[in-house]
Amino acid sequence: MAKKALNDLHPVEAADKLRSLSDSEAAERIEELDLDFAAEVFESMDPWQVSGVFRELSGKLQARILERMEPDDSVDLLQELSPETRQVILGRIDSLTRKRLGTLLKYPPDTAGGTMSPEVLSLPENMTVGNAVDRLRKREEEYENINYVYVTDQDGNLTGVLPLRNFAFREPELRLSEVMNPEVQTVSPDLDREKVARLFDKYDYLALPVVNDEGRLLGVITVDDVIDILRQEDTEDMLEMVGISDAREESVWTPWRTSMKHRLPWLVINLGTALLAAIVVSVFESTIAKYAVLAVFMPVIAGQGGNSGSQTVALLVRGIALGEITEGQSSRALAKEAFLGILHGLSIGIIVGSIAFIWNGSMKIALIVGVSMVLSMIVAGIAGVLIPVGLKKVGLDPALSANIWMTTVTDVAGFFFLLGLASWLLM
Numbered sequence: 414m415a416k417k418a419l420n421d422l423h424p425v426e427a428a429d430k431l432r433s434l435s436d437s438e439a440a441e442r443i444e445e446l447d448l449d450f451a452a453e454v455f456e457s458m459d460p461w462q463v464s465g466v467f468r469e470l471s472g473k474l475q476a477r478i479l480e481r482m483e484p485d486d487s488v489d490l491l492q493e494l495s496p497e498t499r500q501v502i503l504g505r506i507d508s509l510t511r512k513r514l515g516t517l518l519k520y521p522p523d524t525a526g527g528t529m530s531p532e533v534l535s536l537p538e539n540m541t542v543g544n545a546v547d548r549l550r551k552r553e554e555e556y557e558n559i560n561y562v563y564v565t566d567q568d569g570n571l572t573g574v575l576p577l578r579n580f581a582f583r584e585p586e587l588r589l590s591e592v593m594n595p596e597v598q599t600v601s602p603d604l605d606r607e608k609v610a611r612l613f614d615k616y617d618y619l620a621l622p623v624v625n626d627e628g629r630l631l632g633v634i635t636v637d638d639v640i641d642i643l644r645q646e647d648t649e650d651m652l653e654m655v656g657i658s659d660a661r662e663e664s665v666w667t668p669w670r671t672s673m674k675h676r677l678p679w680l681v682i683n684l685g686t687a688l689l690a691a692i693v694v695s696v697f698e699s700t701i702a703k704y705a706v707l708a709v710f711m712p713v714i715a716g717q718g719g720n721s722g723s724q725t726v727a728l729l730v731r732g733i734a735l736g737e738i739t740e741g742q743s744s745r746a747l748a749k750e751a752f753l754g755i756l757h758g759l760s761i762g763i764i765v766g767s768i769a770f771i772w773n774g775s776m777k778i779a780l781i782v783g784v785s786m787v788l789s790m791i792v793a794g795i796a797g798v799l800i801p802v803g804l805k806k807v808g809l810d811p812a813l814s815a816n817i818w819m820t821t822v823t824d825v826a827g828f829f830f831l832l833g834l835a836s837w838l839l840m
């Protein structure tokens with residue numbers, strides 16, 4: 414992988430090549446690249462993916478690359494480093510970049526302030542359209558994306574917005590205050606980044622300005638930032654649902670020691686929940702010994718309940734993440750999923766009950782299997798709502814190991830209903 418080969422690629426493609434290498438190998442390749450290209454490659458990778466590579470670089474090279482990266486990407490990368498390392502690196506970069514990054518580092522990474530870019534195109538409201546066009550020509554290279562010009566007063570407070578295309582249709586002598594739109598949608602720097610993403614999704618914004626309580630323009634969030642937010646949040650939810658404790662730092666190329674640290678704790682917890690299901694089964698050991706056919710249907714009952722519950726969990730987690738389900742609407746979702754559990758249970762219960770009758774020839778066994786399926790599916794629907802809603806109420810991510818808890822509930826409930834009914838009706 415020679416210098417020419419990497420430099421000839423698009424930064425995103427070069428980043429893909431580096432992901433499959435160890436941190437030290439990737440750092441060696443980075444050292445061979447042009448600084449501007451290296452900065453673009455780092456911007457194309459998730460901060461947690463590139464942080465290990467970044468640590469392998471010399472202090473001087475770290476500083477030079479950070480100075481060339483977009484401020485919001487630089488801050489995301491610095492957030493992955495220890496406070497001590499961060500301070501050392503900040504001390505090596507130029508004062509202007511250090512001041513800019515220091516301002517952004519004050520905001521938590523999951524907020525609008527931690528996501529925004531401070532490189533926002535703002536012009537004074539008393540400037541003419543003609544002068545504004547001249548200014549734009551001179552400063553075109555300074556900005557990551559230019560969709561809007563934000564208009565400010567003499568104190569830096571946001572007073573209006575002007576889409577870039579409008580400059581072509583306005584008289585050059587008019588002042589920006591005369592042609593701007595004073596109705597500007599803004600966000601607070603403390604607003605959660607998921608809520609910011611919802612605003613973009615709902616209103617199809619290309620960019621949103623970030624202002625403080627006094628109305629001072631602090632920065633801008635662009636649609637490419639939101640795409641990164643949505644991808645990261647979706648990845649976190651997907652991995653957390655299956656019990657990967659630090660989903661933000663897990664990928665196919667994560668070192669095995671790190672992966673083990675993230676996954677093993679939840680596997681141990683899952684072992685405990687599996688033992689709980691095993692205890693339920695052990696209580697009915699004599700029933701299974703006498704009616705061995707029940708053992709055939711135990712995984713069927715538990716598995717179907719788990720599958721149905723996982724569907725509900727996925728929908729609820731998504732609904733909560735998108736703001737579709739408020740606290741007052743959870744009871745409505747609970748009623749719907751319980752009703753669906755009855756319908757699904759009856760449908761699947763009739764099928765599996767019929768199979769049990771054909772298999773064993775016993776109407777009682779068929780009835781026990783069918784009723785167990787109905788009850789298990791109802792519990793799965795209810796649990797599929799209560800688990801994510803309950804996690805949300807106690808301040809945890811609704812996706813947090815939801816499927817592990819769901820599997821526990823449906824296994825215990827399925828085994829209990831099947832073996833409990835059998836003990837009651839057959840023994």
